[in-house]
Amino acid sequence: MLMDKYKKIISRIYDSVSAIPPRGKIADYIPALAQVAPGSYGIAIALPDGRTDGVGHWHTKFSIQSISKVFTLAMVMRHMGSSLWQYVGREPSGSPFNSLVQLEHEHGIPRNPFINAGALVVTDRLIGLYDRPKEAILSFVRSVAGSDDIYFDKTVARSEYEHASRNLALAHFMKSFGNINGSVDTLIDVYCNQCSIAMSCEELARSFLFLTDRGINPFDGERILSVSRAKRLSALMLTCGFYDESGDFAFRVGLPGKSGVGGGIVAFIPGRLSIAVWSPELNEYGNSVRGIDTLERFTTDLGISIF
Numbered sequence: 001m002l003m004d005k006y007k008k009i010i011s012r013i014y015d016s017v018s019a020i021p022p023r024g025k026i027a028d029y030i031p032a033l034a035q036v037a038p039g040s041y042g043i044a045i046a047l048p049d050g051r052t053d054g055v056g057h058w059h060t061k062f063s064i065q066s067i068s069k070v071f072t073l074a075m076v077m078r079h080m081g082s083s084l085w086q087y088v089g090r091e092p093s094g095s096p097f098n099s100l101v102q103l104e105h106e107h108g109i110p111r112n113p114f115i116n117a118g119a120l121v122v123t124d125r126l127i128g129l130y131d132r133p134k135e136a137i138l139s140f141v142r143s144v145a146g147s148d149d150i151y152f153d154k155t156v157a158r159s160e161y162e163h164a165s166r167n168l169a170l171a172h173f174m175k176s177f178g179n180i181n182g183s184v185d186t187l188i189d190v191y192c193n194q195c196s197i198a199m200s201c202e203e204l205a206r207s208f209l210f211l212t213d214r215g216i217n218p219f220d221g222e223r224i225l226s227v228s229r230a231k232r233l234s235a236l237m238l239t240c241g242f243y244d245e246s247g248d249f250a251f252r253v254g255l256p257g258k259s260g261v262g263g264g265i266v267a268f269i270p271g272r273l274s275i276a277v278w279s280p281e282l283n284e285y286g287n288s289v290r291g292i293d294t295l296e297r298f299t300t301d302l303g304i305s306i307f
Helices: 002-018 031-035 065-086 101-105 116-129 133-145 154-162 165-176 184-196 201-207 227-240 243-252 289-302
Strands: 042-046 052-056 197-199 257-259 264-269 273-278
Touching: 002 042, 002 052, 002 289, 031 154, 042 201, 052 201, 065 116, 065 133, 065 184, 065 227, 065 257, 065 264, 101 165, 116 133, 116 165, 116 184, 133 184, 133 197, 133 201, 154 184, 165 184, 184 197, 197 201, 201 264, 201 273, 227 243, 227 257, 243 289, 264 289, 273 289
Parallel strands: none
Antiparallel strands: 042 052, 042 273, 257 264, 264 273
């Protein structure tokens, strides 16, 4: 069976990578994230029929942080379509995820929806589409993960909000260019909550199956995105999903994916599977060291990527 094959591969990778002393540093600019147990490591795989398996801490919940940007982007794309791209670009930034520099030169239009400025624009549009945006985000994530046991981590959300000076600056700066419509305070509250969503590797892997199946949620059969929009979202993940390490991730792993500073990474092979990895020690770009190593080994051992 396919799952048995995948389980053998990830078990072998888990044993090999676990034997390497942890490298990197846990995110501490959000104090609540600094409390995560170092050395945590889990891998989960989900198949299009919803079956899952994993190794290590694959049932442990953690803050998904920027992985949430994929969910909010999908929610907004399904309503706005191509009109969204008037307000946020589709190019890699080549700058840190929370940089202000490019906004000055590009008149408040962020380079892509996965850097913080771009994600704030997307969340601002989402707030305009839903009367209860936080509840809508949770409802969407639960539906694509096929689980009601997914919540905001209020401790992380509060900690993030208390240290949101850079994101507040980004939002106010873009508002001065007319690219933020609503209240900045409301925007930052919703954004901090979406980033605080706590999920396990199993839930994350399941939640990306709608992209594996080109826009269809396998848990209820709903078409979330058209084939064209699912393709475009997947392309953005490949080119922009890992901040200014996106090119290297595509080179080493060869899959569309998204990372978060909570140590999670999720990626997928269209039509075949999605895979999530969690290990909180990050490299200088804010991506999980073990996560990238794991996914590089996975596509190499499996002999399959999108290329």
